[in-house]
Amino acid sequence: MDLIKNGWFSEVHDLWPGQCFSLKVKEVLYKDKSEYQDILIFESTNNGRALILDGIVQCTQKDEFSYQEMITFIPLCAHPNPERVLIVGGGDGGVAREVQKHPSVKEIVQVEIDEKVVKASQKYLPFMAKGFDSPKLTLKICDGFEYMKNHNNEFDVIITDSSDPIGPAVNLFTESYYKLLKTALKPNGIISCQAGTVWTDLEHVKQTMGHCRKHFGNVKYAYSSVPSYPDGQIGYLIASLDDTNDLRQPKFTFTERQLDELNVKFYNDEIHGAAFVLPNFVRRELYK
């Protein structure tokens, strides 16, 4: 399918039937097919550079920081001392860029299945791929699912920065994935996973939380505004092995000066808590 028509990229997809977000394209920078997916990177007219996988917007330069910061700092700041962090996916480097900003973090392991996404991001999306330059980071090109089978009790926080539950990411929304996450975590570890949107698919969010609840006692849903994603927002499943940890409450707070110096544009301690506050129609379904 030709994704770009008359100068516009349109995200028509069965995951969000009857609605579509479009971006005006200035210049296509990269187009390739990897072993796992179609990769497209273009410069848009007004939203900066955009990364598209299998026809779905992964990020635009205009608003990617909301997603990267929130999926990262909610679990890191909810943990009392996050020293070792695993990133599953995140091939654009944006989550790695954020993780290394947290002062407690000593070591980051990242497992990404698709090396072509990493290489293309390093060439065309340096504002995110600079995350790979962190001396704390070890990048492994392999299947996150397989990696975790051999790594037990190792991580304080695991962030799953996946694409949507089709294609290469489909395993990352199953019950067995949450079981693996649990064994890979240290005691009192915390996970954070991309968890879709409640407006278009509340049932899927419920189902994913149900899978997670089979292995974690303390499971919450948070969200933030990301205009380039369907429904203009994205959700995060946040879960802890410590049932007494109030995940809405940050244990570490960046000062205003740190937020400025570290170029943290979205996350702050107030928005950490606010991200967990849900509309009635969502609250009733997810916590009844």
Place this chain on the structure above:
Amino acid sequence: MDLIKNGWFSEVHDLWPGQCFSLKVKEVLYKDKSEYQDILIFESTNNGRALILDGIVQCTQKDEFSYQEMITFIPLCAHPNPERVLIVGGGDGGVAREVQKHPSVKEIVQVEIDEKVVKASQKYLPFMAKGFDSPKLTLKICDGFEYMKNHNNEFDVIITDSSDPIGPAVNLFTESYYKLLKTALKPNGIISCQAGTVWTDLEHVKQTMGHCRKHFGNVKYAYSSVPSYPDGQIGYLIASLDDTNDLRQPKFTFTERQLDELNVKFYNDEIHGAAFVLPNFVRRELYK
């Protein structure tokens, strides 16, 4: 311009260049041109009925409750005793539907300039237009700007449910409009106005708040998720003549039972406060 092509309505507009939201159309129900604007109502395939004015989505059945409830209950619940309420605009009836749910409200006056929007909504959008049936409501077809010139010191809360700052609503974003709002309010009165989105036009939000601050000492910006609007969210300018009123703190809280019985699907006392919590890049610009 033909807004519907190949079965899709697309919201291409200079107010949000380079990005576009589209809805798949099942059936066009109404199309007319009033003295003020082009009016289009269609049944979409997945988002229910949609009202379009001058090519811009005003509401869809799927998510209109987020906007209607938040622009209404934030000011009403921030006020200690909101008895008399003025609605400026709101021709679809959705805000009137919400205002009459608040137990303190005794009288509602609504001034809408375009009778054709009211009539079309009554026929094709009854889920919103039922707000006009409230025995507390008096509907006047006239210019809100002109109406307020002759009504001083009358209202506890004034809600401006306007379209965007072009066409018939352009006056509702000027400094002189905020001056009128101030004189129409009783002491300690509160206003709530549709105030655009910070992602696409932070400068315009700043400018509008600047106009308001010339007449009100206590001015805040809140927002909520509305997938059908540009950037998937909409902002609300909330201001009080009482500088000591912490607008983030509700003075009236609906019980869970009331929320159910009144069919309040989005607003609750927690989301009231959370709506005021802003990302760093917004906070720095609006409150520096």
